[in-house]
Amino acid sequence: MNYYNLEVEQSVLGALLITPDLIYESTVIEEHFYHENHKFIISAILKLRDQEQLIDFVSVSAVLGDKLQDIGGVSYLAELGRSVPTTGLFKSHERLLKEKYLLRTAMKRIKEIYSGGHDQPKELAAELMSVAELIMDQSKNEGGLRRISQGLRDHYESIEGKAYDGVATGYSTMGADLDRVTGKWQKQTLNVIAARPSVGKTSAALNNAVINGKEGLAVAIFSLEQPELQLYDRMIAAECLIDSSNIKTGKLLDNEWEKYTIGFMKLAELNIYIDDRPGLSVQEIRSEVRRFKKEHGEIIVYIDYLQLINGGKAFANRNVEVGYISSSLKQMARENDCPVIALAQLSRGVEQRQDKRPMLSDLRESGNIEQDADTITFLYRDDYYNQETEKRNIIEMIVAKNREGEVGTVEMINLKNYGKFVNYERAHTNSHT
Incomplete structure (x- = not known):
């Protein structure tokens, strides 16, 4: 050569x-x-x-x-x-x-990398990925100025979609109200869904992934916490409206077997792919997504969850590593022209406040997530903390950051037995500044 x-x-x-x-x-x-x-x-x-x-x-x-x-x-x-x-x-x-x-x-x-004598495969992969990123970034810089007429054609397609559909073009979120607030999942964006454990992050992601699959998208799910079969339990329960405990034990009622068969066939038709390898590095995820994009074209990516991703090399501290990971995911969204939805775990600091609704400050100890994300949506269930609440089975979707739209709160019904979220037809929004 x-x-x-x-x-x-x-x-x-x-x-x-x-x-x-x-x-x-x-x-x-x-x-x-x-x-x-x-x-x-x-x-x-x-x-x-x-x-x-x-x-x-x-x-x-x-x-x-x-x-x-x-x-x-x-x-x-x-x-x-x-x-x-x-x-x-x-x-x-x-x-x-x-x-x-x-x-x-x-x-x-x-x-230089090989002469450095790396003995850790992931560290070596991280260094090699940095070379690939350098080449890709410098190659992209050749784009240069683009005539306004070209850009306006893209804008026309966007505004036409808004005129006919009433909402922004993009890929659907979990419900119509959330679509209106967020403006849907847009290409080249990093979208974070954050909550405390057991509030419903994974269910939210899987609900959304199935919706996107039904829209005709190829969906990539990286599950670093749960094995593939457990995700199928959740998706089938939500799609078929079968009690999740019956799915887990296999003790389905006669009418549930019929639901299961119909739901199974519907889900099997969707272009959804799952990678449940634990401890994946961000470089491994980017490599897999690049291959996935090349194979399928229109894609959307879900990651459960961000803090379980390995940075792939040595960092001064975990905070710096998480910042590197969130920045890499943002770059991944841009280079593959797709939305990336990353789940994130919130710290216990939320529990110390009287009002336990998450805030952006709850992410500030987690690298640059707040800075890198285009949208940040917090999940909050009052009945998780207060058994006497009037908002039983209601989950709040708190859109705390939205680079291109509104911020505010959308309420959805949380069918906990099925791991299913449905529209509540009520939203409270504030003007985005």
Whole structure:
């Protein structure tokens, strides 16, 4: 494999020498070139550009000074100019030049990683993933400016969906009221659903995953806490409205067997995939999602739950590691053009307050979750803490952060025996600022 292309380097330099104005459209730098002589030449051209001086064979020769003879003299500069019959391919050659540079950079970093003697597979995977991220990030930077007419076409499709559907385009959440508040799950967003243990995070995610599956999406569920069969227990109970305790024991009533058979067939048709490997690293999840996206196209990703993900390498403390993980999940949403819904566990600090409804401050000790998330929805059940409450079997969906919409509280009926949430047809919203 060649890590440089002599002809491409010569073509880029030749085009700049015969059409100097191209340098003002270009983003090439010395490091993009492999050959030392070519680095000297581009350095001279860039110096003249920065000094706003005329760029031609004479001025470039003057800047090169003593190095001119080292590179082959004026005759080599002239040869570069003659080697380019047209500058029409300049952008294409510039891109090839940068691709070779990225390849050299990656290979150099990989050699450094292997020579470092990593003895932990996940740490090695994390380092290799960092190389992949570097290449992907730098490749994406080639996008540049986009004409407004192109962007407005995308906007038209979005506003048209709102006009006809009454809600934002996107993928459905658990209910119509929550759709209206959140604006649905949007592509390239990280959405966090957080609560204390046993409040209903996993049920919420599975309810939502089934809804998305019925919308025709390919759904990826990473269950780091519970094995796959337990998730099927929950999904079947909610879909078939069979008491979850009967599902767990296998003691179904006669009418429940009929429900089970119908629900089983419906669920089996959905494009839902589950990975229940415990201790997955964020790099392993990103790699799997990238493959999943390539295979299925339109996808949505659920992770249960964020704090169980392994950072894959050494960190100063767990807080820093969780911050790295949340940032990586946000990048994953963007690079795969999909929503990511990550469940998060809240600390016991919630229990110390008289009003135990979660707040954004309850996440501030968990890395950068609050900063990275596009939406944060807290789950709260008053009957979890107060047996005498008037809000029995009601779960509050507290949308505490919404980068692109409203914040507020939506109430849903919590059918606990089935692990099912249904619309309560009542929402309280506040204007988002």
